[in-house]
Amino acid sequence: MPEVRDLRILIIDDNKKIHEDFLKILSFTESNTPSDIEKKLFGDVAVENKPLLPHFQIGSALQGKEGVEEIKKAIKEGQPYALAFVDIRMPPGWDGIETIQHIWEVDPDIQIVICTAYSDYSWEETIELLGQKENLLILKKPFDSIAVRQLAYALTKKWQLLQQSRSYTRLLEEKVDERTSSLQELLSRTRGTLESSADGIFVLNNDSGVVDYNTKFLDIWNIPQSIIETNKGNLVLDYIAQQAENPIEFTNMIVDLSKKPEAVKVKKFNFKPERIFECYSQPYKIKEEITGRVWSFRDISQRIILERKLEYQALHDSLTGLPNRELMLHKLQHALERAKRQQSLFAIIFFDLNRFKLINDSLGHAAGDELLKLVAKRMEFVLRQTDTLARLGGDEFVLIADSINSELDAGTIANRLMGVFKDTFEICGHSLSVSTSAGVSLYPRDGTTISELLRHADAAMYRAKSLGTSQPHFYTVELGRQIAERLELENDLTNALSNDEFVLYYQPQVDARTKKILSVEALIRWQHPKKGLLLPIHFIPIAEETGLIFSIGDWILKTACEQNKRWQEKGFPKIRVAVSITLKQIKQANFAQKIKSILEETGLKSKYLELELSEKALVRAVDWPENPLADIRAMGVNITLGDFGTGDSSINYLHRIPLNRLKIAQSYIKNINLNNSDEVIIQSIITLARKLNLNIVAEGVETQKQLEFLQSNHCEEIQGTYFSQPITSEEMQNLLNK
Template identity: 45%
Template sequence: MSGNEREKIRHLLVVQDPQGERTIPLKEATYSLGRHSGNAIVLRSRSVSKQHAILLRVTLPQTDQYGFRVIDGNFNGKGSTNGLFVNGSKCSYHDLKHGDVIIFGDNQAQATYYAISNLSEKAFSESCQVDDLSVFLSEQANPVNPFQTLVVDPSFEGASDTALARLASFPELIPNAIIETDLEGTVTYLNPAASLKFPKIRETGKQHPILAGLLSAVKNLEKNSFVREVEVGTEVFEQSVHYLPESDLIRTFIVRDITEQKQAEAELHQRDRLLQAVAEAANYLLMEMNYETAIDKALATLGEAAKVDRAYFFQNHPHPDTKEISVSLRFEWTRLSLEPSRHHWQNQPYQVSGLARWYTALSSGQSISGLSQEFPAAEREHLTRDGIQSLLLVPLRLDNDFWGYIGLADCTCERHWSRHEESTLLTMAASIIGARQRQQVEEKIRYQALHDFLTGLPNRLLFNEMLATALPNARRNSESLAVMFLDLDRFKVINDTLGHTLGDELLRSVAQRLKDSLRGGDTLARWGGDEFTILLPRVNHIEEVSQVAQRMLQALENVFPLQGHELYVNASLGIALLDQNSPDAETLIQHADAALYHAKDKGRNNYQFYSVSLSAKNPELLTLEKNLRYALERAELTVYYQPRVNITTGQITGMEALLRWQHPEMGLVAPNVFIPLAEESGLIVPIGEWVLQTACNQNKAWQDAGLPPLMMAVNLSLKQFRQPNLVETIARILEQTGLEAQFLELEITETTAIEDLNFTRTVLQELEQMGVYISIDDFGTGHSSLSRLQMLPLHNLKIDRSFIQDLTTDVKVAHIIKAIVSLGQSLGLRLTAEGVEKEEELEFLKSINCEDVQGFLFYRPLTVQKATEILYSQSTKL
């Protein structure tokens, strides 16, 4: 066909979308199609991209004929969201033929292309207004395929469709790279963009990443096109591959550079991985009882997640010889193939070892990061020993002091550390510091639980632990050991006449003299009050024990000059030796105690060894125990009530039931005298049940009288708690008294709670399901920690009065109380301080947000009548 006006091809596009159908004569060289109103052809559908496709006029040199090529995406080479389909097949571009149907994303927007010859200009214009275009065109013109009817110059005769397409302006001008190869992998065509982007692709051939694997991929294709991602150095591209079987060519089109997208995805993945690692590590640091094990696990988790070769934990300390500030590697994680480097980093003074820059930066809160080759020579020498190529360090600050630092190291490449890695390491540092602070608090609490506040000596719990450890050692070494009970004679007179302050100072001085009298390896403990226990772990001759006892009594003979007074004290000593009559810890202590009473009976200020004849119990105690057995039936027992007060409002929120024994002859017997007797004899079980019944009855009576409901707290002794029918007993009492379970709070001591954690958890869970509240009483005096107690279903934590008494005189105690309150609240526990007697104690507790208090500052233990009066008085003020 010639290129004259009579045979000129006319091009039409019939567009259909949700807003109707319209016919567009194609007269321009380029059209953009899409949802945005700035497009030449607007497609009104939400599934269409803002600029979905390009319609490009394609001409052949030396002819006046042309066709149109539709191309997916915008002018920047970015593909549409939902794709381009021609005659049902998805494509990146397509040379349009008469009748081709183009679908943009889905069926809501489409267009039909018509190419007609022998159509006049007038008819061409009229075609845009007709209703049935296909009928109109059949009457007015002949449909043609422009790519088949174009007249080609003789010099182009025999040229393939591919060769003709290369001559079109579009491939030469677009910024996207186009590469063609034959089926041998030889590059047959590069457009200018490809030559610029991949200058060595012709020489590299099919080894080049853009062409690698194409031949084998094409052979296994079910369709003639596919899309893949290709890495070229540090860049990543999306590549569209088309196999042209009629031309034996493979054409690839670099759709877009997705390097930044991949980098963002990788960075996001790395951030998520690091965040998960920090969460896991924080969990180890919070839950693991062993601090060193927790650090090892945390470093391993971080090292694996960060994909590094080494993870470090360094700690500052004075040099053992020069006392200079130095640093040592305390913990390290390495990949399995690497040798640990701990011996390189021990006792390194910052100034002398060339690490002064590290100290300056880290101590001021800055991080250190970079490539080893960029570090100063002295620092590089340290790093070279471990093969480190890249290093990241962040400081550890404990109580505002530069305590050390943690770090990550890479030995396999020169790594540039991301902000996420530095942020993760800083978060990890905060978790480690938190774990260390928790460890310090627990160490303080444990020390407090195992040592006497006044004298600093081991207390009863620690003494029992040491005795339990010494017994098997003695048997293994075929030795004996001795347990001594020492009691100061008439110490109460000094306390009563000169006051407790002077009495406490005297006890400290006595403790020091007694310690100085012992052999190396012996242990002195304060048992309670003016009683001390002594453990002599290695005994081969009885004379050794006698000599120690004599030295102790002699040490007390000299005057104690205190506060202008000259005080004299003496002591009585009871001794029990490990033998067939005293074979275990409990018996040794009982027999030493019996020997002590024998020494007192002998006139005091002497020591006595236990003998079988002393096995009879002290007559006074026997009489007391006998009377206690009849106390319940004779109605000698009564319950007092001590209010628990909200520290903010001053209102009474609960009552604690306290047992009292009013003997008709002996008068009021102290609880610390008869309660141990009741425990030892088993009387505590029926007595405890009576207290529980009485307290529940009283609480229900107050409610029935119209008083505001409050919590009633009742103590459970160890033997009570271990009763197999405890839960049933409590349920029965609540049913009998009519008191709702939510108004009963049961208190157990730390020692009771941790004696058998599995048993305790089971019982407390049953009580919690019943609705009863659970409280830990006298917290801080037992051998436990909040990390262990958090496994139990607890509601309240009562801080022991021994802490409160020393609150205003010992700053360490204040820190411990603050830590207990903070940790307790973090576990969702309500805090109650016992034994509050001074305004300054109250103000401190108020400042740290302790919720409730008990103590003489507000109320002493009250009779039921007095407690009722106070509750009525409070209710009238509300």
């Protein structure tokens, strides 16, 4: 058996990086004293006879078969492994389950930790395949280094204790075999060994007479001298049984062993007050003849406390103490099975804190953590006894509302939980008003599987967040249909560029008096194979959310520049082409260089390209330290502020961006001759633009009266259906040809 400092751990994983990570986590330095390590791992929990933290010998195997051979070799060399961390998936060889089965054929004592993700085998499936084993634990990915060290410490210690116990038992057997003299002589010669043991030892003969015991045995059970002096072992064991939390179970074991003299039994029992003992019983032999029975009692209370602590940490959120995702899924499975069996209802309520990222970013993560703890405490205070509240991570919480009678019950529970946000939260000297969005799904109406119910509750929560409602939002079939359509559209959008499904339309911007075309705005359309021609409003927001806006935006810029260059080469008047850009595009690290590269590649001079951005994008771009607009303007590219008057910009922002023109929002233009206030605003915008030496474009001009008003107020350029709808490049070429 290896010494304390030479406990061996085998890592079986097909990923070499994982081996490196385990080696770092389990490394031991001489500067770490045992008490320091134990305090870091387990706090200030008092542990009797605390051992030194082992120096682990780490072995490695990249495949299951290789790991089994390594274990065989270690056993042959007399240096067996105490613990193996086994990955659940190791293609192309054995998976973790098959590997463990082969390992236990070779060494049934080795402690096993299965390293697995949430999508792999469930605990129930693992038990079904491997059986209920005390030397099997599951470690979920991603790993926590402290959890790994705790597992390594506890399980190697457990293995070591088992080896010590067996070593001691073998020692007793050897001594019994060697003795030819009387039983008293044997007991006297082993007295020193008995007294040195940390276990309570009790020896009986075949007639249940007391042969021997050690002082530790008397101390553990506090057995009265009057009972010991009877020399009746059955009375002693009965006295011990009365201290068990389940005396009948302990007594049944005694009776069962009395009928099976050859039997060896190791079993854990709970004793009062809150003590846990590992009871070991085996035949007592002299020259292969069974002459009695040896009982050994080991106090494993501290070990069980550590194991339970590890289990708690594995199933609970370390910040709030709430059940984590794994325990929530386990509880949800029970709720689902009960609802199916009883034909009853239950609800899943998804909660998400609004503006949590803003709080984290502005006040720091410590404030965010404190808020999450306060939210959890408030929610727990209003829970029903049958409810389960879990934290999934971040600012997401899930409530399992079991034993409800109707949708109304679920709404009442959700509203009660949302009510805890009415009062402000005192965080780091700040009084914060925090709100939440909640989505609800019901079994069986909204799904009959855990994944369906969670997905639908999550979707309902995001709909509540988008609506800005203070009420819980219930999942509906219509919401599911909309989500499915959006997901389908998102999937189609991923391939639209490579399938050449995008096309640019062009709408001219003309001189308000001469009607001469001065520029065109490039407008993207999506020729969807099933849905037909789609306007940007149907897919550009999705492109921004998914990040596809970068590749789509590059395509628009390049295609528009190429088309304008072709028109110029054909001898048409040299005009500008305007392209709308988003804030995400502006914030690309290389956006200015990208514009320069596109102009060089297409051969279009910079003065014939115009970039249009919204007021919202302008405000955020100005405040961004790496704003590229000045560099782009320095190239000679025109910059236009679109939809002016509808956003957040001010004169201050107009001074800080090198603009060429302002585009009056269509919402004002359509109210000409209908709303005097809007006419005054238009006049003010034109006056402001003139003072800032900016050109003015009126967007959305549809009628003669609108045109006349703009002409009378000296608006320079117009754009709208009064002159032309957005048209294809071929139609635009015909228009330029007139």
